[in-house]
Structure formats: C-alpha cells, structure tokens
Amino acid sequence: MKIKNKGFWIAAFTMPCMVLFALVYAAPIVTVLYTSLCDYTTFSPPAFTGMKNFAGIFGDQDFLVSIKNTLIWVLLQSVFHVTLGLVMALVLRRKPKGWKIVRTAYMIPNIIPTAATGVMFTLLLNPTFGIVKPLLEKIGIEVSQTPNLFGNSKYAFWTVTATWILYAGFNTIIFLAEMGAIDKEIYEAARVDGASPWQLDRFITLPLMRNIFGTCVTLASVAMVSQFDIIYMTTKGGPGNTTLNLPIYLYKAATLENNYGKANAVGTVQIAVGLALVLLIQRLFREKKEDAR
Amino acid sequence: MRKRSVKRLFAAVLAGAMVMGMAACSSSETGEKDSGSSSSDGSEQTEDSGKVVLNVINYHVGTDYAAEYYSYLFEEFQKTEEGKNVEFNFEEIPTTDAYNQKIKLLISSGDLPDIVFNGGNNITELAAKSGKVADLTQYFEEDPEWKGLFDDTSLEFNTVDGKIYGVPVSKEISYIYYNKELFQKAGIEAPEVAYETWDDFFKACDALKKEGITPVGMDTADMGWLTNLWMSALIGTNGEAGSEWMNTMYPDDFNTPEVEEAAKTIQTMFKEYTTDDAVGGKYDPMATHFFNGEIAMIPNGPWMIPDFSQTEKAPEGFYDKVGIMLMPGKGMEMVPTPGDMVGASGDEEKIKAAVAFLKFETSPENQIKALEMTGLQPVSNDLEIPGELTESDPLMAEVLKIQNEAAVTYGQNQAYWYQNTIDTFSTELPELAYGNITPEEFCKKLTESAAKN
Numbered sequence: 001m002k003i004k005n006k007g008f009w010i011a012a013f014t015m016p017c018m019v020l021f022a023l024v025y026a027a028p029i030v031t032v033l034y035t036s037l038c039d040y041t042t043f044s045p046p047a048f049t050g051m052k053n054f055a056g057i058f059g060d061q062d063f064l065v066s067i068k069n070t071l072i073w074v075l076l077q078s079v080f081h082v083t084l085g086l087v088m089a090l091v092l093r094r095k096p097k098g099w100k101i102v103r104t105a106y107m108i109p110n111i112i113p114t115a116a117t118g119v120m121f122t123l124l125l126n127p128t129f130g131i132v133k134p135l136l137e138k139i140g141i142e143v144s145q146t147p148n149l150f151g152n153s154k155y156a157f158w159t160v161t162a163t164w165i166l167y168a169g170f171n172t173i174i175f176l177a178e179m180g181a182i183d184k185e186i187y188e189a190a191r192v193d194g195a196s197p198w199q200l201d202r203f204i205t206l207p208l209m210r211n212i213f214g215t216c217v218t219l220a221s222v223a224m225v226s227q228f229d230i231i232y233m234t235t236k237g238g239p240g241n242t243t244l245n246l247p248i249y250l251y252k253a254a255t256l257e258n259n260y261g262k263a264n265a266v267g268t269v270q271i272a273v274g275l276a277l278v279l280l281i282q283r284l285f286r287e288k289k290e291d292a293r
Numbered sequence: 294m295r296k297r298s299v300k301r302l303f304a305a306v307l308a309g310a311m312v313m314g315m316a317a318c319s320s321s322e323t324g325e326k327d328s329g330s331s332s333s334d335g336s337e338q339t340e341d342s343g344k345v346v347l348n349v350i351n352y353h354v355g356t357d358y359a360a361e362y363y364s365y366l367f368e369e370f371q372k373t374e375e376g377k378n379v380e381f382n383f384e385e386i387p388t389t390d391a392y393n394q395k396i397k398l399l400i401s402s403g404d405l406p407d408i409v410f411n412g413g414n415n416i417t418e419l420a421a422k423s424g425k426v427a428d429l430t431q432y433f434e435e436d437p438e439w440k441g442l443f444d445d446t447s448l449e450f451n452t453v454d455g456k457i458y459g460v461p462v463s464k465e466i467s468y469i470y471y472n473k474e475l476f477q478k479a480g481i482e483a484p485e486v487a488y489e490t491w492d493d494f495f496k497a498c499d500a501l502k503k504e505g506i507t508p509v510g511m512d513t514a515d516m517g518w519l520t521n522l523w524m525s526a527l528i529g530t531n532g533e534a535g536s537e538w539m540n541t542m543y544p545d546d547f548n549t550p551e552v553e554e555a556a557k558t559i560q561t562m563f564k565e566y567t568t569d570d571a572v573g574g575k576y577d578p579m580a581t582h583f584f585n586g587e588i589a590m591i592p593n594g595p596w597m598i599p600d601f602s603q604t605e606k607a608p609e610g611f612y613d614k615v616g617i618m619l620m621p622g623k624g625m626e627m628v629p630t631p632g633d634m635v636g637a638s639g640d641e642e643k644i645k646a647a648v649a650f651l652k653f654e655t656s657p658e659n660q661i662k663a664l665e666m667t668g669l670q671p672v673s674n675d676l677e678i679p680g681e682l683t684e685s686d687p688l689m690a691e692v693l694k695i696q697n698e699a700a701v702t703y704g705q706n707q708a709y710w711y712q713n714t715i716d717t718f719s720t721e722l723p724e725l726a727y728g729n730i731t732p733e734e735f736c737k738k739l740t741e742s743a744a745k746n
Contacts, residue, residue: 042401043422126578128570151513151573151723236514238720239573240729255394256713257745258419260401 029271036268040261053265063266065241066249067273069157070225073245074277076165077220085171085216086209090201092172093179103176109167118233121163125149150234153242160243163230171216178212179205214285218278225274246270344380345646347407348636352392354385358596362666366654375649389413390515400425407647409634411459414712417631421453426634428456432648439652442673447629459632460651463660463669465708466696467522467594467626473616475589479504486698487619491527491558494621498566501589510579510591511562511571513722516715518576520559520722521706522592522626527555529703530624539703543711543746547739556725556732563726572726584611592620595668595692617691623700628708629672664689670696710743717742 003009036053038046057063088106092099109117124130127146136143149159182205190200228247231237237244237252246266254263353363370376386392389412396416399405400423409426411417420426433440433448440448443461451459476483479501488494498508512519528551529539535551538544547553563571568582580600583591584607601612619625633654635647653659660671661679668689683690706715717739725735 042397042419122573126570126574128568128578128582146569148569148572148723151570152727153724153729154727235573236716236720239513239723239727240721252713252716255397256716258397258401258712259745 032264032267032271035261036265038261040259040264042258042260046261049261053261054269056262057265057269062241062244063249066237066244066246067269069243070227070245070273073161073227074221074224076161077224078217078281081165081168082171082213082216082220084166085168086175086213088168088172089175089179090205092176093205094197103172106167106172107169110169114164114229115233117163118230121159122150122234125159127151151239153239156235156239156242160231160234163234164227171220174212174216175209178209182208210285214281217285218281221277221281222274225270225277246273344378345642346380346382347643347646347650348382348384349408350384350386350392350395350406350410352386352389352410352412355387357387358599359663359667359669362663362669365662365666366659370650370653373653375646376653379646379650396420404638405634405636407636407638407643408650409636411631411633413631413707417451417459417634418453420634421456421458425637426458427637427644427647428458429460429635429648430457433457436652439655442655442657444674447632447672450629451632459634460655461629461632461672462651462655463630463663463672465594465626465628465630465705466670466692467592467705468617468619468692468695469590469592470583470597471590471616471618472583472586472588472614474614475501475506475586476616479506479589483616484618486695487623488621491530491621495566502566507568507582507588508566508590509562510583510588511567512574512576512579513572513719513726514575515719516707517719517722518707519579519592520571521715521718523562524555524559525626525703525705526592526620526624527558528552529626530620530622530701531555536701536703539705539709541704542709543743544709545740545743545746547736547743548733549736552739553732553736556735559722560725560728560732563722564728572723580606584608586614594626595664595670595689598668598686598688598692601688612688615688617688617695619695619699623698625696625699625702626705627696627699627702628704631708711746713745714739714742 035046037048037050039049039052040046092103112120125132127133127148132149133146136146147155149155186204187200190204195203226247227245228251231243231245231248232251235243237248246269250263250266250270253259253266349367351363353359367381371379371381384406386395392410393412393414393416396405396409396412397414397419400416400419405420405425409416409420447461447464448457451457451461471483473483476497479497481497481500483497484493488497501508509523510519511517511523525539528535530536531551531554534549535555538549538551568574568579568588570578579588579591580593580597582588584600586608600606601615633651635644635651638644655672657671657673657676660669660673660676663669664671664678665682665686670692678690678693682693706718710718721730721735721738724730725732730738
C-alpha cells in the first residue's frame with residue numbers, strides 16, 4: 001500500500017518529538033557548548049574567552065584522572081558487565097531448577113534506587129559495624145585494623161565498581177527477550193544434526209546475539225559516562241581523586257568553584273566522549289555485521 | 294479506498310491530538326508561570342487580599358535541630374503588629390546541603406525568596422555580588438536599638454563591599470564534650486576548663502586508650518566536620534600566628550608551619566586515637582559512637598545538647614554523663630554566623646515585611662528562645678540569661694559560663710575557607726590518615742585548591 005504525502009505524515013508524527021528534543025536537549029546543549037568557551041561564574045555573565053576553560057581543565061591532574069576513571073569504568077561495564085548479563089541469560093534460558101527465582105532476584109538490584117544502594121553499601125562495608133569485620137573473623141583472617149573499603153584509596157576504586165558491576169539483570173532481561181525471539185526450528189534442525197547444548201549456544205545463540213550485544217554495550221557505555229549518584233553517595237570522588245569521574249568533576253566545578261564555564265567545558269568533553277563511544281561501538285559492530293555476510 | 298481514508302483520518306486525529314497535547318502542556322505551563330509570577334508579585338497580593346505574601350525557602354524542617362523553633366517563629370511573628378498582615382509561602386527543602394545548592398542555582402539563574410536563610414557556604418558574598426539580595430544598611434541605621442544588638446565583628450562578617458546584607462541570628466561556638474563515666478573508668482580527671490597543652494590532652498588520650506576506650510571522634514565525609522573542629526583548634530591555639538591564620542577569611546596559603554603541624558597531629562589522631570570508621574565516616578555515626586559510650590570525646594557546638602536527652606538518639610540518662618571542656622590551651626571556636634538575608638524583590642512592602650521578620654527573629658526574647666529550644670548561642674553579648682536555665686538545662690548553662698573562660702578564639706574552615714577547599718580537605722583527609730600523602734603534601738593540595746578560586 002502506497003501512502004500519499006508520506007513525507008508530510010512522517011514530519012507530522014515526528015514533529016512533537018523533535019520540538020521536545022529541541023527545547024529540552026538541543027537548546028541546552030548549544031548553551032553548554034557556547035558557555036564552555038566563556039568566562040562564566042556565579043558573579044559574571046558569560047564573556048567569550050576562547051579555549052581558556054579547556055586549557056585549564058586539560059592542565060588539571062584531577063581532570064585527567066577523572067577521564068581515565070570514566071574510561072576504565074566504561075570498559076569494565078561494556079565488557080565485563082554486559083558479558084555477565086549474557087552469561088546469566090544463557091544459563092537462565094535453559095531453565096534450570098529455580099530459574100524464575102534467580103531471574104527475579106537478579107533483577108532486584110536494578111529496581112533499588114542507586115542512591116539507596118549507595119547508602120546500603122556504605123553501611124554494609126563500614127569497618128566498625130559493617131559485615132567486613134565479622135566476615136574476616138569467620139574465615140579466620142585476623143587483621144589489626146579492619147579494611148576501610150570506601151575510605152582507603154587502596155580499595156576505594158574497586159569497592160565503588162563492585163556496587164554496580166555484578167548486577168547485570170537489565171542486560172540479562174534484554175538478552176533473554178532476544179533469545180526468545182530466535183526461531184526454534186533452527187535449534188531443532190541443529191539438534192537433528194547432533195549438536196550439543198554447548199554447540200547450540202556457540203554456533204546459533206551467540207552469533208544471533210551480536211546486534212543486541214552492540215545495543216547493550218552502547219547503553220552500558222553511555223550510562224557509565226554519566227554515572228554520578230552512586231559515586232556521590234559513597235565517596236564523592238575521593239579518597240583524593242581515586243574515584244573521581246567526569247560527572248563528579250563537573251559537579252564540583254559548578255557547585256564548589258561556582259565556575260560554570262569550566263563545568264560546561266567538562267560537559268562538552270563528556271558529550272564528546274559519549275558521542276565518540278557511541279560511534280565507535282556502532283562502527284565496531286557494523287564491521288562485524290559486514291564480516292558475517 | 295474507504296479503508297485508506299479512515300486510516301488518514303485516524304492519523305490526522307492522532308497527530309492533531311499530539312500537537313494539541315503539546316499546546317495544552319505549553320498553555321498550562323504558561324498558566325502556571327503566570328499564576329506563579331502573580332503570587333510572587335507582592336503588590337498584587339497586597340491589593341488582592343490586603344496581605345503581604347513572603348516567599349520563604351525553609352530548610353529548618355523535618356528532623357532539623359531548629360525545625361520546631363522556626364515553626365514557632367513564623368507562627369508568633371504573624372501575631373505581632375508587624376506580622377499580622379504577612380503570609381508566608383513556604384517551599385521546604387530538607388538538609389542544608391540541598392538548600393545551599395538550590396539557593397546557588399537561584400543566585401545564578403532565578404529569583405531569590407523574600408527571606409533568604411543562610412546555610413553558610415559563602416552564600417552571603419555570592420548573593421550580595423549577584424545583586425539579588427537587599428542592602429540592609431539603611432534599616433540598621435534607622436533602628437539604632439536593633440543595630441545595638443550586634444557587635445562589630447558580627448556585622449562585619451555580614452558586610453560585602455561596605456554594605457550589610459545579612460542579619461546574624463546567632464554565634465557559633467564549639468568545644469569538647471566528654472563522657473564523664475569513661476574518664477572515670479580510665480582513672481583520669483577532666484580539667485575544669487581545659488587541658489593546659491595539647492601534650493596534656495594526648496596524655497589523657499593515652500590513658501583512655503590503655504583502658505580500651507577510643508579517645509576521640511573524627512570523620513572525613515560530608516566536609517569532615519569533627520576533624521575540621523580538631524584541626525581548627527590545633528591551628529588556632531598554636532601561638533599568635535596560628536590564631537591569626539585561623540581567623541583569616543579565605544586563606545590561600547596552607548603550607549605554613551602551624552597548618553602543617555596541625556595536619557601532622559591530625560594524621561596521628563587518625564592512626565592512634567579514633568575509631569576504624571572515622572576515615573570515610575560522617576558526623577552522624579560518630580555522634581552515635583559518642584551517645585553509645587564508644588568514644589570518650591567529641592568536638593561540637595551547643596546545638597548538640599538537646600540530642601543528649603532525646604531517647605531516640607541517646608540512651609536514657611546520657612545527658613548526665615556529659616561534661617564540657619574547652620580545647621587545650623583554653624581555645625574555643627567562635628565565629629559570627631552568616632546572617633539571614635532579604636531578597637531584592639524590588640517591592641518595598643515585601644522588603645519591609647521581611648526585615649520586620651528578621652528583627653523579630655533577632656529580638657532578645659527570641660534569641661533566648663532559640664537558645665532554649667535549639668542551643669543556638671545568642672548573637673547579642675549582654676542578654677540576660679534566665680536563671681531557671683541552670684536547673685532546666687545545666688549543660689547549656691555551663692556552656693554560657695565556660696565560653697567566658699576562653700583565652701583564644703578562632704574560626705573554623707566551614708566558615709572561613711573557600712568551598713572547594715573545604716571539599717578538598719574532606720576528600721584528601723583519608724589519604725592523609727592512611728599515610729598515602731604527607732602532611733606537607735596535604736597542605737599543598739589545600740593551597741592548590743584555594744588557588745582555583
């Protein structure tokens with residue numbers, strides 16, 4: 001069936017969304033980009049200064065650490081976290097005993113507000129009344145001082161990472177949905193040919209997960225570039241700059257230094273990093289698609 | 294053909310509905326804005342209802358130590374001659390931190406409320422320089438009796454570029470609370486006023502430690518309030534240079550002998566004399582340690598006193614176990630509070646009503662009321678303290694008495710340092726505590742942070 005004035009209808013249906021996007025996202029993004037080139041504080045309206053803010057942040061050791069931490073977390077989230085979600089989905093798809101309970105339980109961390117998760121972990125890992133001390137005693141490890149997992153820079157980065165990295169329930173659900181959409185006849189044909197369960201996963205399920213894997217990696221990366229609440233609730237970027245990432249650095253520049261120009265320069269870098277990651281991931285998975293043809 | 298027409302019609306209706314929805318949203322938003330601006334326009338309000346409506350963002354709500362007092366204050370003000378035609382339009386924001394963020398946002402891109410409570414964090418200067426708060430100098434000049442309630446230091450603290458913007462409502466002081474029972478257990482006697490020297494203080498800490506008692510409460514998170522009080526005392530009581538440094542607004546050089554020495558002592562205190570959860574810890578769990586008799590001393594101000602007798606916070610009878618002493622060398626933190634301000638709405642009626650509220654808030658009667666209800670120290674020096682306070686709240690009476698014994702007074706970082714430097718203090722303390730950086734490096738980081746302003 002051919003629709004007359006197709007262009008008109010497409011425009012009509014997308015217009016509300018485009019208008020909303022322009023008002024809610026595009027206009028602020030343009031403002032951020034412009035004011036990142038300005039001297040702009042609580043005291044002074046934006047005054048164009050060129051690349052001064054960018055020169056300032058790239059000369060700041062804390063900013064470089066925040067980029068490094070952000071990228072490490074993006075990598076961990078994209079590789080480990082998404083893979084974990086996939087593995088869980090592969091296990092749950094076979095419907096072992098109690099799979100429904102496990103599936104539900106695994107989703108629970110995803111429905112708890114991250115701020116609450118932060119508070120919960122802070123209390124749970126408190127060196128005086130948390131679980132670390134009794135756990136160490138239980139397994140017979142005697143320490144003169146209970147490790148302070150959030151407070152000591154030796155452990156803080158990995159402790160903060162542990163508050164989210166293992167809970168890949170969201171990805172598991174996406175993978176399970178995609179697996180459910182695979183034509184069962186493909187599996188039956190393979191079984192007739194004598195394929196083992198492992199071979200079914202290896203040669204049928206996993207290759208068909210490629211596209212959704214790319215989507216999950218994109219979502220995970222973007223989420224990590226803007227990760228804020230749990231870090232703010234647990235360490236606020238400390239000790240020192242151990243857990244500092246781009247959003248926390250931006251927040252501090254805006255609210256503690258009252259330097260909006262600098263904060264928006266960080267915001268611009270954050271947008272650039274996010275865009276670069278999305279394009280890179282898309283390219284990576286598109287190439288693989290072409291390879292597969 | 295007919296089917297296609299129906300589809301087209303359906304699509305057109307859908308698109309129309311979406312666009313109308315958008316328009317409706319937009320018009321409702323405009324409507325809200327209009328009504329908002331009308332309600333914030335005092336003159337209209339005055340004409341419409343004969344009342345002056347003052348917008349107030351209040352963070353003294355919920356579990357805030359002064360929630361009950363401020364509720365009383367607003368209610369009582371409306372019973373006065375100046376307040377009988379005033380109505381309040383409240384927005385409640387729990388916690389000082391959230392409140393400060395909101396006010397900063399409004400300073401940068403909005404209108405401040407008519408009564409601007411001061412949550413610290415350099416709000417006075419930011420607000421004054423933005424031009425969004427009223428210059429109150431003339432109101433002080435027109436009412437010498439009111440002006441006479443404040444000393445020069447308190448008013449200077451609230452003056453920006455020669456104009457008074459804030460009305461100080463109290464004085465902030467802090468000292469040490471100690472657990473008499475734990476001192477007794479360790480076989481040591483607390484001094485009547487203060488330990489003569491820090492060496493004497495640490496000897497007492499050693500004696501407590503020997504008995505398995507953790508001597509002091511410290512923290513690092515949420516700006517490291519308790520550690521800040523210890524550090525301020527260590528600097529402020531370290532001779533004339535230390536006292537002068539600790540009374541300086543916005544210091545930018547932290548690599549002075551007094552500050553470095555204090556940082557070194559703080560490092561030792563973290564290693565030797567406090568709880569495992571001090572590093573990364575916040576004020577609340579540390580206060581709980583004190584209430585539970587798990588630490589012997591905690592530095593804080595009089596606002597903590599009501600907590601001692603609240604059974605949901607401290608065990609019954611805890612109030613009687615608490616003693617008070619000044620910091621070693623008879624040091625006491627004392628800073629005028631950053632005062633409450635009045636939004637520069639441009640509406641004279643509103644500004645006058647807001648000033649009237651601030652006058653009511655700082656009246657001698659209400660300063661005493663604040664002392665009784667919240668522990669806030671009167672900003673005026675020569676107020677008559679009711680005699681019954683000694684019986685009803687002996688600890689508070691002791692505070693009023695002991696502060697006259699202070700040989701040295703000094704400020705503290707949350708009042709005097711740049712805000713980002715306070716944050717650096719908080720995030721670098723764990724590194725100092727675990728010896729990952731030296732005291733000199735710690736001070737260098739503070740200097741670098743201050744230089745960013």
